[in-house]
Amino acid sequence: SDSHFPVPNNPSECDWREHFPAFFKDATSKAENCNCVNEELQTEDRSSENEAIIPSSQADLxxxxxxxxxxxxxxxxxxxxxxxxxxxxxxxxxxxxxxxxxxxxxxxxxxxxxxxxxxxxxxxxxxxxxxxxxxxxxxxxxxxxxxxxxxxxxxxxxxxxxxxxxxxxxxxxxxxxxxxxxxxxxxxxxxxxxxxxxxxxxxxxxxxxxxxxxxxxxxxxxxxxxxxxxxxxxxxxxxxxxxxxxxx
Ligand code: SAM
Missing domain, CATH: 3.40.50.150 (Vaccinia Virus protein VP39)
Incomplete structure (x- = not known):
C-alpha cells in the first residue's frame, strides 16, 4: 500500500538529482566549488568553470x-x-x-x-x-x-x-x-x-x-x-x- 513508498509533500521536496545524475553533475560540482574556494580563486577560475557548467546550465532540469x-x-x-x-x-x-x-x-x-x-x-x-x-x-x-x-x-x-x-x-x-x-x-x-x-x-x-x-x-x-x-x-x-x- 501507499505507506510503503515515500511521497514528497510538494514538488520542491522532490530530489531529481538521484534520478538524473548526469544532468545534475555539473550543477552539483559547481555548488561544491563555490563552498570551498575563496572569492579571488572563483574569479580566476571563472572561465574554466563556465566551460564546465555550460551543458547543464543550458539543459532544462x-x-x-x-x-x-x-x-x-x-x-x-x-x-x-x-x-x-x-x-x-x-x-x-x-x-x-x-x-x-x-x-x-x-x-x-x-x-x-x-x-x-x-x-x-x-x-x-x-x-x-x-x-x-x-x-x-x-x-x-x-x-x-x-x-x-x-x-x-x-x-x-x-x-x-x-x-x-x-x-x-x-x-x-x-x-x-x-x-x-x-x-x-x-x-x-x-x-x-x-x-x-x-x-x-x-x-x-x-x-x-x-x-x-x-x-x-x-x-x-x-x-x-x-x-x-x-x-x-x-x-x-x-x-x-x-x-x-x-x-x-
Ligand atoms: N503503459 C504500459 C504498457 O503500455 O505496457 C503498462 C500498461 S499496464 C496494463 C497498466 C500499468 O499501470 C500497470 O503496470 C499498473 O501497475 C499501472 N498502474 C495502475 N494504476 C496505477 C496508478 N494509480 N499509479 C501508477 N501506476 C498505475
Missing part, C-alpha cells in the same frame, strides 16, 4: 514528460532517443515493476555511456500524488498507454482518466501540453475520448499535427502491452488532446 502507469518502461526507452534533452519519468504503482524499470535503465546507461541519462522511474500512485511531484504547468507531455480498463461499472471511478483527474492533469500540464492515450479496449477508448471532450481545458489535436508527431507512432509499438496487442492483431483506440488556456 525539470521533468517535462510523464509516462503514467509506465509498466516495463518500453515507451521511456524509445522516447529517450527521440528527446535526449528532455527529462522524463515513468510512474508505476507496482513495486517490482518499478524496480525492474530502474534496473533496465541502469543497464542501458552502463551499456551505452552518455545515453538514457534522461529517463527514470518512480514508484507511486499516480491517481493520488501527481501534484506532489509536479508544479503547475510543468509537464509538456503525459502518456497513458494501455491503462487498466476496470470493466465493471462500479469500478469506473478507478479509471485513470476521469473529470476529476483531468482537472489535476490540466493543472500540471503547460498550456499547449499534450495528453496521449491509447487502449485496445474499445469501451475504454470511448470513455477516455468522451471525458477529454467533456473537459473545458482540453481539445483534440488535429490529425495533420499527429501525422508529424514522433510520439504518435510509438504509442502502439513502444510498450510491452502495445506489442502484445500488435502480435494478436488487436485494434487500438487513441485519444490525443491538447491542454488549452482557460477563457477566464
Amino acid at each position: 525539470k521533468v517535462r514528460f510523464a509516462d503514467v502507469g509506465c509498466g516495463f518502461g518500453g515507451l521511456l526507452v524509445k522516447l529517450s532517443i527521440h528527446f535526449p534533452d528532455k527529462l522524463m519519468v515513468g510512474m508505476e504503482l507496482r513495486d517490482k515493476v518499478s524496480e525492474y524499470v530502474k534496473e533496465r535503465i541502469h543497464a542501458l546507461r552502463v551499456k551505452h555511456p552518455g545515453q538514457y541519462e534522461n529517463i527514470s522511474c518512480l514508484r507511486t500512485n499516480a491517481m493520488k500524488y501527481l501534484p506532489n511531484y509536479f508544479e503547475k504547468g510543468q509537464l509538456e507531455k503525459m502518456f497513458f498507454l494501455f491503462p487498466d480498463p476496470h470493466f465493471k461499472e462500479k469500478n469506473h471511478r478507478r479509471r485513470i482518466i476521469s473529470q476529476t483527474l483531468l482537472a489535476e492533469y490540466a493543472y500540471i500540464l503547460a498550456v499547449g501540453g499534450i495528453i496521449y492515450t491509447i487502449t485496445d479496449v474499445e469501451e475504454l477508448g470511448e470513455w477516455m475520448k468522451s471525458n477529454l471532450d467533456a473537459h473545458p481545458l482540453f481539445e483534440p489535436v488535429p490529425e495533420e499535427e499527429l501525422a508529424k508527431d514522433p510520439c504518435v507512432e510509438l504509442l502502439s509499438v513502444a510498450t510491452e502491452e502495445g506489442q502484445k496487442v500488435a502480435r494478436n492483431s488487436g485494434e487500438t483506440f487513441r485519444a490525443i488532446y491538447r491542454r488549452i488556456g482557460s477563457s477566464a
